[in-house]
Amino acid sequence: MRALISKAKGGPDTLVVGELPDPVAGPGEVVVAVKACGVNFPDVLIIQDMYQRKPPRPFAPGAEIAGVVVSVGPDVTVRKVGERVSAFSTSGGMAERILLRAADAMPLPDWVSFEDAAASALTYGTSYHALKDRGQLKAGETLLVLGAGGGVGIAAVEIGKAMGARVIAAVSSQDKLDVALSHGADHGFIYPREIDSPEASKKLADAFKAACAPQGTADVIYDPVGGPYSEPALRAAAWNGRFLVVGFPAGVAKIPLNLPLLKNCAIVGVAFGAFAIRDPAAAMVNHAALMDLFRSGALKPHISARFPLERGAEAIQALADRKALGKIIVTIG
Ligand SMILES: NC(=O)c1ccc[n+]([C@@H]2O[C@H](COP(=O)([O-])OP(=O)(O)OC[C@H]3O[C@@H](n4cnc5c(N)ncnc54)[C@H](OP(=O)(O)O)[C@@H]3O)[C@@H](O)[C@H]2O)c1
Numbered sequence: 001m002r003a004l005i006s007k008a009k010g011g012p013d014t015l016v017v018g019e020l021p022d023p024v025a026g027p028g029e030v031v032v033a034v035k036a037c038g039v040n041f042p043d044v045l046i047i048q049d050m051y052q053r054k055p056p057r058p059f060a061p062g063a064e065i066a067g068v069v070v071s072v073g074p075d076v077t078v079r080k081v082g083e084r085v086s087a088f089s090t091s092g093g094m095a096e097r098i099l100l101r102a103a104d105a106m107p108l109p110d111w112v113s114f115e116d117a118a119a120s121a122l123t124y125g126t127s128y129h130a131l132k133d134r135g136q137l138k139a140g141e142t143l144l145v146l147g148a149g150g151g152v153g154i155a156a157v158e159i160g161k162a163m164g165a166r167v168i169a170a171v172s173s174q175d176k177l178d179v180a181l182s183h184g185a186d187h188g189f190i191y192p193r194e195i196d197s198p199e200a201s202k203k204l205a206d207a208f209k210a211a212c213a214p215q216g217t218a219d220v221i222y223d224p225v226g227g228p229y230s231e232p233a234l235r236a237a238a239w240n241g242r243f244l245v246v247g248f249p250a251g252v253a254k255i256p257l258n259l260p261l262l263k264n265c266a267i268v269g270v271a272f273g274a275f276a277i278r279d280p281a282a283a284m285v286n287h288a289a290l291m292d293l294f295r296s297g298a299l300k301p302h303i304s305a306r307f308p309l310e311r312g313a314e315a316i317q318a319l320a321d322r323k324a325l326g327k328i329i330v331t332i333g
Pocket of ligand 1: 041150245249272
């Protein structure tokens with residue numbers, strides 16, 4: 001099968017398009033013909049051996065897929081050949097076929113396109129789990145979303161609105177702010193692309209608080225950016241606030257622990273993939289709730305660019321360069 005292949009550790013320029021052996025479904029497994037694969041920041045990390053999981057090489061990156069089941073293992077009854085499905089995995093999505101655990105292939109209703117599903121299986125699943133289960137976001141609360149024009153960020157904006165929150169979008173450029181506002185953010189602001197001094201950090205904290213006017217604080221802060229953005233954002237947390245640790249494209253922050261004490265707030269980790277493995281029943285309930293929100297029109301992935309498999313490396317490079325608006329999709333076949 002054709003695939004975008006990582007043969008050696010490195011950036012997107014090390015990826016090559018070539019042949020990998022066709023996967024064969026064993027017990028409990030299915031093979032899916034991939035139609036579309038969403039690009040995610042972990043794709044940038046995994047090809048450089050910087051992700052928590054390291055698949056053996058050669059492997060195809062790509063963790064968020066939609067497609068059609070083409071074969072099932074001998075004991076599999078939950079999925080059928082010909083069924084449309086979506087799924088997320090660690091890797092393997094930027095290929096003509098992917099091997100999955102049958103339990104991980106979620107049935108895809110006819111009214112969801114392969115592209116929308118490939119832009120949401122991991123992305124919206126993460127933000128829904130974060131805001132509902134980890135953040136306990138309530139209607140009427142203020143939600144501050146960092147990186148609100150990116151993949152999981154814009155999903156958090158939409159889901160936050162759907163949950164009845166007032167949503168403040170924080171982003172690094174006007175085009176990202178425009179996208180966040182067009183997907184429901186109540187308002188937002190543009191932060192600098194570099195935060196490189198204590199003065200810049202203090203100024204950013206003041207900007208987060210000003211953006212959360214009139215109360216000047218956020219009940220829930222969704223942080224998929226990290227690095228020098230995290231501490232200034234935490235300084236805008238409300239009394240009893242929840243600061244959600246989602247990702248670190250800008251680096252892993254070191255937080256002074258007096259801050260959560262002073263604000264009586266919680267710093268809460270979000271590990272969606274591990275949650276779905278540990279509690280598949282709860283993950284299925286969330287998936288069904290998300291499908292209802294998609295069907296109602298409350299959620300609509302923002303797909304800003306599509307690349308064929310042959311140009312998948314460019315798609316990953318765009319994300320690494322902080323250029324992605326909403327989602328980038330790799331289409332296959
Ligand atoms: N915890 C979980 O379960 C889970 C699940 C999925 C993803 N994640 C993590 O969430 C994070 C975001 O993933 P994503 O797929 O949504 O990525 P994405 O679309 O690229 O969004 C990340 C955002 O981070 C900001 N950013 C700041 N510094 C950056 C840099 N040096 N390079 C790239 N972006 C930078 C960008 O927004 P601005 O330019 O506006 O700052 C960008 O839009 C990643 O760390 C990913 O690993 C976590």
